[in-house]
Structure formats: structure tokens, C-alpha cells
Amino acid sequence: MGSLNDIGIAAGINILSALGFLLAFALLRIQPINDRVYFPRWYLKGTRSSPRGTRAGFSKFVNADMSTYLRFLNWMPAALQMPEPELIEHAGLDSAVYVRIYLLGLKIFVPIAVLAFIVLVPVNWTSGTLENEKTLNYDEIDKLSISNLGKGSKRFWAHIVMAYVFTFWTFYVLYHEYKVVTTMRLRFLANQNRRPDQYTVLVRNVPPDTDETVSEHVEHFFAVNHRDHYLSHQIVYNANALAGLVEKKKGLHNWLVYYENQHARRPAKKPTVKTGLWGLWGQRVDAIEYYKSAIEELCKQEDEERQKVMSDPNSIMPAAFVSFKSQWGAAVCAQTQQTSNPTVWLTEWAPEPRDIYWPNLAIPFVELSVRRLIMAIAVFFLTFFFMIPIAFVQSLANVDDLERVLPFLKPIIERNSLKSVIQGFLPGIALKIFLILLPMILMTMSKIEGHISISGLDRTTASKYFLFIFVNVFLGSVITGTAFQQLDTFIHQPANKIPETVGESIPMKATFFITYVMVDGWAGVAAEVLRLKPLVMFHIKNALLVRTEQDREQAMDPGSLDFGTTEPRIQLYFLLGLVYAVVTPILLPFIIVFFSLAYLVFRHQIINVYSQQYESGALFWPDVQRRLVAALIVSQILLLGLLSTQEAEKSTVALLPLPVLTIWFHYVCKGRFEPAFIKFPLQEAMVKDTLERANDPTLNLREYLKDAYVHPVFQKNDMYELVAMDEEEKNPLVATRRQARMNTPVDSKFNSSSGTNEGEFSRMRPA
Amino acid sequence: MGSLNDIGIAAGINILSALGFLLAFALLRIQPINDRVYFPRWYLKGTRSSPRGTRAGFSKFVNADMSTYLRFLNWMPAALQMPEPELIEHAGLDSAVYVRIYLLGLKIFVPIAVLAFIVLVPVNWTSGTLENEKTLNYDEIDKLSISNLGKGSKRFWAHIVMAYVFTFWTFYVLYHEYKVVTTMRLRFLANQNRRPDQYTVLVRNVPPDTDETVSEHVEHFFAVNHRDHYLSHQIVYNANALAGLVEKKKGLHNWLVYYENQHARRPAKKPTVKTGLWGLWGQRVDAIEYYKSAIEELCKQEDEERQKVMSDPNSIMPAAFVSFKSQWGAAVCAQTQQTSNPTVWLTEWAPEPRDIYWPNLAIPFVELSVRRLIMAIAVFFLTFFFMIPIAFVQSLANVDDLERVLPFLKPIIERNSLKSVIQGFLPGIALKIFLILLPMILMTMSKIEGHISISGLDRTTASKYFLFIFVNVFLGSVITGTAFQQLDTFIHQPANKIPETVGESIPMKATFFITYVMVDGWAGVAAEVLRLKPLVMFHIKNALLVRTEQDREQAMDPGSLDFGTTEPRIQLYFLLGLVYAVVTPILLPFIIVFFSLAYLVFRHQIINVYSQQYESGALFWPDVQRRLVAALIVSQILLLGLLSTQEAEKSTVALLPLPVLTIWFHYVCKGRFEPAFIKFPLQEAMVKDTLERANDPTLNLREYLKDAYVHPVFQKNDMYELVAMDEEEKNPLVATRRQARMNTPVDSKFNSSSGTNEGEFSRMRPA
Secondary structure, eight states: OOOHHHHHHHHHHHHHHHHHHHHHHHHHTTSGGGHHHHOHHHHHHTSOOOGGGGOOGGGGTSOOOHHHHHTTTTHHHHHHHSOHHHHHHHHOHHHHHHHHHHHHHHHHHHHHHHHIIIIIHHHHHTTOHHHHOTTSOOOHHHHTSGGGSOTTOTTHHHHHHHHHHHHHHHHHHHHHHHHHHHHHHHHHHHHOOOOGGGSEEEEEOOOOOSSSOHHHHHHHHHHHHTTTTEEEEEEEEOOHHHHHHHHHHHHHHHHHHHHHHHHHHOTTSOOEEEOSGGGTSSOEEEHHHHHHHHHHHHHHHHHHHHHHHHHOGGGEEEEEEEEESSHHHHHHHHHSOOSSSTTSSEEEEOOOGGGBOGGGGGOOHHHHHHHHHHHHHHHHHHHHHTHHHHHHHHHHTSHHHHHHHSGGGHHHHTSHHHHHHHHHHHHHHHHHHHHHHHHHHHHHHHHHHTOSBHHHHHHHHHHHHHHHHIIIIIIHHHTTSOHHHHHHHHHTSBTTHHHHHHHHHTGGGHHHHHHHIIIIIIIHHHHHHHTHHHHHHHHHHHHHTOOSHHHHHHHTOOOOOOHHHHHHHHHHHHHHHHHHHHHOGGGHHHHHHHHHHHHHHHHHHHHHTOOOSOOOSSTTHHHHHHHHHHHHHHHHHHHHHHHHTTTOHHHHHHHTHHHHHHHHHHHHHHHHHTHHHHOOOHHHHHHHHHHHHHHOTTOOHHHHHTTTTSOGGGOSSSSHHHHHHHHHHHSOSSOOOOOOOTTOOTTHHHHHHHOSSHHHHHHHSOO | OOOHHHHHHHHHHHHHHHHHHHHHHHHHTTSGGGHHHHOHHHHHHTSOOOGGGGOOGGGGTSOOOHHHHHTTTTHHHHHHHSOHHHHHHHHOHHHHHHHHHHHHHHHHHHHHHHHIIIIIHHHHHTTOHHHHOTTSOOOHHHHTSGGGSOTTOTTHHHHHHHHHHHHHHHHHHHHHHHHHHHHHHHHHHHHOOOOGGGSEEEEEOOOOOSSSOHHHHHHHHHHHHTTTTEEEEEEEEOOHHHHHHHHHHHHHHHHHHHHHHHHHHOTTSOOEEEOSGGGTSSOEEEHHHHHHHHHHHHHHHHHHHHHHHHHOGGGEEEEEEEEESSHHHHHHHHHSOOSSSTTSSEEEEOOOGGGBOGGGGGOOHHHHHHHHHHHHHHHHHHHHHTHHHHHHHHHHTSHHHHHHHSGGGHHHHTSHHHHHHHHHHHHHHHHHHHHHHHHHHHHHHHHHHTOSBHHHHHHHHHHHHHHHHIIIIIIHHHTTSOHHHHHHHHHTSBTTHHHHHHHHHTGGGHHHHHHHIIIIIIIHHHHHHHTHHHHHHHHHHHHHTOOSHHHHHHHTOOOOOOHHHHHHHHHHHHHHHHHHHHHOGGGHHHHHHHHHHHHHHHHHHHHHTOOOSOOOSSTTHHHHHHHHHHHHHHHHHHHHHHHHTTTOHHHHHHHTHHHHHHHHHHHHHHHHHTHHHHOOOHHHHHHHHHHHHHHOTTOOHHHHHTTTTSOGGGOSSSSHHHHHHHHHHHSOSSOOOOOOOTTOOTTHHHHHHHOSSHHHHHHHSOO
């Protein structure tokens, strides 16, 4: 299926388009006007400020320094130069470990590809079964694949031996990687500066008490049951309404600043505004006065709401953040059961303050299990039956039907040009819109499931998305047909037929997946580095909407690694690589190119662009490992199915131990490493407590933790993140080299003149 | 299949045989000579001594008091009279909860049977499809079953509604029962007297240290990481060789006492013994001298071995029992992870001292996972392929083959009588021997898996045995054929065909299972109460071997509830009941009779007979619940399969939510109740600590725990259990009413004259 020639042409086109993206990126990134699009991470860190401020005229927007154009590919080695410990410090452990997934792909597939090309390709090539059967359509690529072997051939033993070798190699790499990541996580946790979540436990489902308020109840409970360790606690308020008001006030404040700026620039003309909808209708009034009074009004409302939330017992959720005098005490409380009823006083480590998903804190235990049941069913239906509503929408898009159902639209539609547009676009658009919305739908489902941290939401979204991709992209491409039809086929087939059906068509789909890797993988990654959407959005916002410095800050949109959608996609490539390693090794180089390119690009992105919303300490690794092992098992079962159709029964039996071994490997890894991601060992806690006491014997922990877990709207400082950063700044256990604060123009000349970001590297690296 | 008449006859026979057993029991138990067979529990408790001591002549052996014969069925109400709290105190929570499983069967099936007979039986009976198709062979019993409905009948809706009703009723009963058992367990743990295991944690996989001994290492680690709570620890020695010596000495000591007794009775004749094999060959020497010197020799060996074990660092296992100053401290240590490497310093609650399975304490972590992998594979092969070796043995039992392979046996075999015996017996015997050995084989497998407590071994054995029964008894009877053939069928059938195949033959097997319930259930339970084997063994031992009072004590063999083999059998009845509730409700009364009879009998047995080896606090209940839920799901899937063959597609779809709901119910129950069986809440620990301090402020805990976890062979007192009992006696938090010690003849007259055991009940009950 598909000659080498075809693939060569496709590869050429895709390589060219990827190179085009990369070239465009290389040129665009050295333009000062795009500086905030391609280096937002450094702006947020405060070590870079707009190069436009220091230049005049034309060079404010376009880079005229020709020497930088000669070095336009410098970003590639630069992305690789930052050593990993510094990367962790700069971008966080989550990001540093995330790019290791791409590296892991290289570690697994480069040796496998070498072996496969040395052993399997010659074995397949010299077999020549396809040549003998002249009646068959075959292509050069099939001569390299397992299809070239005749039924019952002895040469299958080579593939079986290789399947074992590849599996054990993957075991080795996965085990080693899990070990490294575990070590990195433990070292990261041990070296962290003091953070509120190290001392704090989240208690949920505080049982109602007729005599005491929630606050008193919590205090009494922990003062009794953790007598020597309890320090203080923070009640959780239901402040969603208040959060809305605060948000609204922020918007009005921006407008106020904007009009004040305008007025300052042109004092002659008083800016005015219409009071109606979107400022388009209504009475024209003085803008500054109007916004001032509106803000005042809102302030009053906000104060009232704040008073209400603080005083109304109904707005107090049955949850609390309980802080302890030592990390040991917190570790004990987080890992033990408090009362004989396991549905109340549920304790767990508090997430980082910025990682908390506040609305889910108050879901009671019973409701949680109902929600999970409903969502499990919903995911099942979404995965297997999503085509039904889309087909329905597509049928609506049939113009004639549309006219019959909604006759009043007839005159509009009947215009010829519009009709053809609707006919041509609508059906495809429905599916496209669904696929674009899918991550959001999955995220909403995860939110309904009731996870309390944003990192947890991301992780469960990734699981759901992987299931969707596996069923609808992988299986859907192999056995053509919708997921629902597959489900039907699978149910009506014998258990041993399913891997056979899938396995048999695996070799025939190699060309398709090679193209898929190039289009979705290569071009997708190249597009990622170009950041076309943020680039366009930034310039639109900059031109039309930016009124204040703060606005420009917001228009920057650094984005972040979207774990929930990007990780499942990588997993698809792992799956393809593992499945085709034995069957059609020619696919491997394409996967390797993808992993190399992606590693380069994402390393560059996390250094220069992304701003992570939270830091979970690589808590996602067990999920990554689980999906990798699942991919390995799928590949083994499919190989089993494929071989069993080739009249090689003995060899099929020889493959049976592989999935068993893999499952066992999974449990060994899980037992060996997973606890490091779930539990916090008491020894570590004790060591950190001892260190803390030695380093800072006068620390007032109560004062330190006082406001850490207050709902963001109650924080005095709106820029919440800065508080935590300030604390770090003041109490560095490990000295940081951060000198400048946000928006201070220190050191900026150096950056803007160099045009590349090696400057930062040398400054970030220890002297 | 099988007319009502046939079943009536079978039922008659089985009822008669069961009644025969019960009658025999009723008569045998009031004979003084059998007193130790039917009331060993009271002997072990020390509240009963031999009635034979107080009588003379004939009445020493046979009960001549005619009035007791008139009341020979008194044991039945007596078994029900002891209230549950007293039962818990008398026989332990394990036993009390165990008999609740039978009660649970009644709670589930009595209402289901009533409903089924009111609704389903009339629906089936009046359908009359079978009557119309005269060509078919059918019986009255089939007219009561679902088979009487024609294909595509609307009446299936009655069955579907009933399936929902039955499922929800089962949910309700199971949930309620789980709640009750959880409450019982928590109350039991809270009311327990002080016990060493409440303060003690078992640490395994202590990492090797080059500078310190294991003991020092343990002490330093816990003194640092549990600074405020660590009290002391006890090292675990590998004392298996020493245990052998101690056992041997005990045997010699018995012989010595026996000969001394003989000599005392007939001082004229010095007893002699031959020194050779089993005392049959060799030189004749003076028996008393011989045994005295042999014991002396053994004592010396034992001392040497003891010295060796105590001093040799290699005999110290990398494990220890660590005790804490408070239950809170122990609860914290047992439930937390100690170091960042989760394969060392593994902590868990120490089992009761008598529950520990010592040989498994030193298995390293990696070896454990290899052992579990191998055993999982072994269980799979045992379950599905056990017929292969047996068929091999059976083929050997073909006499002609045997003669060809072993020609020297020919003259022996050719004797006609022997030949027919071998021909007839051998094949059956191979299977029978295997089935008798099966629990032992499964227990050995569990031991290899490395569980450290005897209760844990019992629980995993039960899981394995249930799998075996489910595959080989249930499925094996429904789809006739060996498990291996079934496996083959299942693999080669579509996933939706499997429940159809099984479901379709379910109604046809109703008669078979009714007979099975009567033979295995009714007669089996009646045989259990008769205790035929212990009865015979006791009298044989009494006549031939009993030499000392201690020997008679040992000959008594009270036995115990063998959880590993009896619980899976009950589960089979639950499975049958749930499967046939909708299909052939006529089976339900037979199940109900079984559960009633078994409840009666086992309640009697745990009161009067069994002596439990350990007390786990109903730790097995989550397993019971899990298997019940599994049975429920199996029944639902089979009903689904059955209906889908009846051309009732819509109704089949209506059943689909049932298994989903059941799985969800399982997780709800698991989340709600299971933690009470795994974790120990800190609040409870704190309450108990406070009580302890108030009750006994001067308690020297270190002294109390000093010898609790010493290996049994190092205990000064050989009768280890008594130590714990003494401790309880001395420090009763809840006053006990035990007055007499073992073998003291207090109060015995009362028992022996009454002949029934109401006497004990009135004495045990609070005044």
C-alpha cells in the first residue's frame, strides 16, 4: 500500500512545510515587535523588558541588525544548552520532566530502529513471497514489512525474538526512567524552599455539628487527635459570587486607566462613553466620572458580599486547610485515616495554593461517587457514540432538509453562493468544531468528577483523551469505521478473533500512519514553535485593545504545556512505534524524527515561552508510565493476532508470555516507584523539619501560613502569585539569582541587543 | 429436565439422610464418652471437665438418664439462644461474623423467594408454551421456570422488573450487612483488652547497614523518625531448625511420661523399648532410662542451637517488631511510608502473635513480586488444566498399560479380584485424592506468595478456591466439559456469545443444582455437626495412643472454621441462588433450607466445638462482600445472555444498566466501609490511649511488650496462648466471667448431669 516513491513525495512536502514553519519562526522571533510573543517566560520572570522601549523609529519594530539573521538557527543549540538542574529551577519540575517524555521516545526507539534495520528489514526483504505471487498488488514498502513473509514461514522466529528483545529493552528504559524521575521528584521536594503546602493538609467532609461552627469543630478535632502537631486552620468559603464581582471590577478599572491615559495625552478633549450595551447605545457621559462611580458602586457591593460571605454560616464549606507545626505532623495527618467513618474528615495533602480548583472543595462523599459513575458512563458514550450527534448535525446541514424544517430561512439560503458554501462546509465543520471542543468537554467532565486540584483535572483529562484517541484515531484508522461499528464488531467476534482482525490490517496501514506522523507530528510541532495563533492575537490585541501596560502584559498569553491534550498525543506515537517496530520497521525513523524535533521545540518553548499554572512535582509520571505499558501490551497482543493469521501457531504460543510479563513489570514498577508520587515519607519530613529548625529557629510559622490558603478573592494583593514569590525571595534556602522584579528594565539592553537568548542562559548558570 | 417427582424422591432421600445424621448426632452427643468430641470448646476454655471422672461403671460411657433422650433436639434452640455480644466474647468476632454469612443468605433469599413465588411462578406457569409444543420433552419443573415462556414473549418484562427488584434488595441487604459488620469490628477493636499488637508494628526489609547490627539500625531509625513515640523493638530470628528440635523433644517427653505411668501402675515390670526404627527392631533397653538420656541429649542440642541462633548474625532476619508508647504512635507508623525508597522499611500492623506465619517474615521485596507472578500463573494452570495430570494418572490406571510399562507387576495384578478393584477404583480415586488435597495445595501456594499472617493465608486461599469452584463446579456443570475445553470455547466465541451459551443452558441445569444443593449442602452440613471423622479419630486415639492427660487433650481436636475452604462453598450457594432467582425460582427453597440448617449447625459448632487459631476481627468481610458482588454480576450477565437468545432484544437492553450499577455499588461500599478493615483511625487510637492512661497510669508498657513478639520457641512457657490469656485475666478493661482454668474440675457436675449445654449459657450470660 503506497510505494516508497509516494512516501518520499509526502515526506518531501511535509519536510518542506515543517522547514517553512521553522524558517518563519527563526525570522519572526528576532523581530523586536514579536519579542513578547516568543519570550514571554522571561518577561514574567522579570528578567527581560520590551526591547522597543530602548530603540527609536523603525528598528523599534523590525530587526535591522543583519548579523542576527546569520545566526537565526541559534535557538536550536541554545534550547539544548541549559542543563537540566537549571531547567528545573527555571521552568519547574513538571516542564523539565515533560520534555523527558520526548527524550524517552528517542531512548526507546533509536536502538530499536537500529536493531530492526539490521535484523528485521533484511529478513523481510530477502523473503520475496510477494514477488512470487505476481497477482498481488504490492509495493516496495511492503517488501520491507512482515507481509513479505509467506504463511507459516520459519522466518517469523526472527520477529518473535525481536519482539522479546524490544520488550525487554523497553522494560529497561521505562524502569530506568521511572527511577530517574522518582529521584528527581524526591530531590526537588527536598530542595524546595519552604512552601505553605508542605505544612498543610486539606480536610474535606467535616461532619456537621449542632453545637459548634465548622471552624471550632475543626480546631477541636485536630487539637485533640493531633495534639502535639496541630497549629492552625483556614476555613473555606464559597466565594464564587464574590470572585465574579472582583473580576468585574478589574475590567472597569482597566477602562478607567485607559480613559485617564487618553485624557492625559489629550487634555483638551474629555473622553466620553455611552452607558448602554457595549458602549454603543445610550446616553453619552463623561467616561472617567462614569467609571469612577461604577467602580465605587461595585466596591460597595463587593464589601457587602464579602461581609455576607464572612458572616453567613451557609457560605462556609465543610472543608478546611489545617496547618501543622512540622512537616512530620502534616505528613502523618495526610496519610492516615482520622475517624472510624471513612466518609468524613477526609484528609489529603493540600495542593499548592495556585493549583487548587476552589469550586470542587465542598462536594460530599456520596455525591462524588454518583458523579464519577455518571461521568464514567458519559466518557464511554462520548468515546463510542460521539458520531451520532455529529451525524445528526451533518444531516441537518443537508440544505433541502433545512429548508423544510425551517421554511423562513428559505429566501436566505436560496441565494446560490450561500447554498454551496453551506453544502460544502457544514458537514465537515460539525466534526471539526467537535474535535476542537473535545478537550474542553473532557475537562468539564473531569471538573464534574470533583477533583480538587488543577493538576488532577489535567491528569484525568489526559486519561480520557487518550482513550478517545486510542479508540477513534488508532483503532478507527486500522479497522475503518466508526467507533460504534467497531464496538459492534468486537462484541460479535470471538475473543481471539479481535486481535486477529486488528493485527491483520496493521501492516496495510503503515503508509497511512507514516503520513499521519508527518502531518500531525512534524508539521504540528513546527507549528507549535511558530505560535501562529498567539502571534496574531497579540498583534490584534496590541493594535486594538491594549490600553495600559497591564493590558499588554495580559495580551502576551505565554500559554502553558497543556498536559491534558498534548501528552495523549505523544502516547499515540509511542503506540505506533511499539506496534510497528516488529511489523513495519520503516515507520520508526519517522517517529524518531518526530521525537527529536518535538524535544528540541518543547525544550525551547518551556525555556522561553510557557508559564506553568502550577507545579505538581511530576505527579503525572505514573500516568505516563501506565499508558506506555498499556501501549506495549496492545502492541504485543496485536502482534499475537497478526502472527496467528499467518499459520504460525507455535510461534504464536511463544509470544503468549509477553503480555503476562508486561503486566507483571507494571506491578513491579508500581510497587517500587509509585509511592514516591502518592505518599510523603516520614524520614524526609523529619530531615526537613530538622533543617528548618536549624536554619530558622525564630520562624513564626503561624504568621507565615496565615494567609496562604485564603480564597484568592480575599487576598489583599490581587497579583496573588507574587506573594508566594516574595516569600521565596525573602527566605531562600537555596540562593536564587533572580535580581529584577517584573517590569523593571534592568539588564534589558543586553537581551534586546543580542537578539537571541543565550544571554539569559549565561546569567542563569552558576558563575 | 427432571420431573417434580424425581426431585421429590431425591429430596426425600436427602432429607432422610440429613435427618439420620442429625439423629445420630443428637444421640451420640449426650453420651459421656463422646463429651470431648462434641464440647471441646468448653474444655479448652476450662469450664468443663470430663463427666466420666464423676461416674462409675457403665454410665461412665453411656448415658442412662432417659429424660435427656426426650430432650435430644434441645441443642437446636440452645444454639440460637446465646446472644450475639456474648457469642463474640465466647468465640471471637471472626466466628460470630462468619455465621452471619449464613444469616445473610436467609436475609437475601427469603424475601426474594416469596416475591418470586408470588410473581414469577404464576407468570411462568400460566404461559404454557411448552404444553403447546407437544414434541418437546418437558417436565413440571420446567413449567415453573423461564423456559415455559415462548420466544419474544412480553412476559419477560416481569422477569426484568424482578431482576431489578432482586438486585436492589440484594444491594440493600449487602450494604446494611457491611455496615453492621463494620460497626461490630470497630466496637470489637474499641472494647478489646490491651493486646500487644495494638502497640506494635511489623517492619520488614530493613536495609543492610555496614556499621550497625539490624537491632541497632532499627532502634536508631525509629528513635529518629518517630522520636516521641518509639518504645522498643524485637528482632526476628530464623529459628526454624530450633523449632524442629523443640517439637521433637515434646514427643520424647510424652513417651517418657507414658512409660513412667506404666511403671507406676505395674512397678514389677520395667518397661523396655527397642532402639531401632519405630521401636520395632534393634536392641531392647530400659525405656525410662532411654528416653531420659535422649531428652538430655536433645536439651543440649537445643541449647547449642539456641546459642547459635542468638549469636549468629546470619540468623537474624531483616525484620523487626517495633513497639510504640501509644496506640496513636503505632497507628501512625503502620499507615505511613517511612523512607523515599518504598521497598525498604516496610511497615504494617503486626498481626496477633499467634496469627503470625513466621517463615515468611524475611522475604525481600523483589522476590515477593516474582513469587506472586509465578503463583498467579500456577493458579491459572491449576484451575484450567488440572485435568491433564489427572487424566494422565487415570490413563496409567488402565491395567493393560500398567502391565506393559511395569511388567514385573504382572503376576500380582493378574489375580482376578485385584484387577477388577484396580480397574474400577483407580481412575475415580485419582480425582478424589486431588480434590481432597486441593485446599492443601492452594494453601501451600498462598504460603509461597509470602503472606505473613495465618489469617491472610486463609483469605487468599479462599480466593483461589472460589475461582476453582466457580470455573470447575459452576461453569463446569452448566457447560459440560473440562475447564480447559470451556476456555477453548470461550476464546473461540464472540464476546456476546459466551453469556448466551452459558445462559441458555442455565434453566436446563436447575434439577442438577437442586440435587447438588441437597447432597453437598444439606447432607454436608448434617455431616459437619456429626463430626464423624473427629469422633472416630478420638476413640481410636483414646483406645490406642492416649497415654497422658495431655495426650487426651491433644486427641480432642476441636478443629476450627476452615475459612479457606468453607467460605467459597457458601459463595457457590449464593451464586446459585442469585442466578436461579429469576430463572427457576423453585431452586430457592432448597437454598433457604441449606442456609437455615447451616446457620443452626455452625452456630452450635462455634459455641461448643471449634477453637479458632487466631482472631482477625472479621478482616475477611471485604472478601466476602467482593465475591457476593461478583456472583451478582455473573447472575446478571447470564440473565442477559439467556434473554438475548429468547428474541427479546429490547428487554435485554433494559438489563444492561444492572451490571454497571452493581460495579458502582461495589465501589461505593468499598469506599464507605473497607477502610475500617485496612486502616486504624487516629481518633480511635487517641481515645484508647487516653482511656489506658486514665485506667492504668502506672503501666510499664515496655515490660508488658517485652516478650510478646518473641518467636514461640524462645518463649519460656510452651503453652504460648496461656500467656496472653493470663495477661487478659490480670488486666481486664471489661470484666470477664471466666472463673476456672483449664482442667480444673470446678462446676463440672452441673454440665455432666444436664447433658445439654444450656448450663454454660446461663453461666456465661451477665447476671
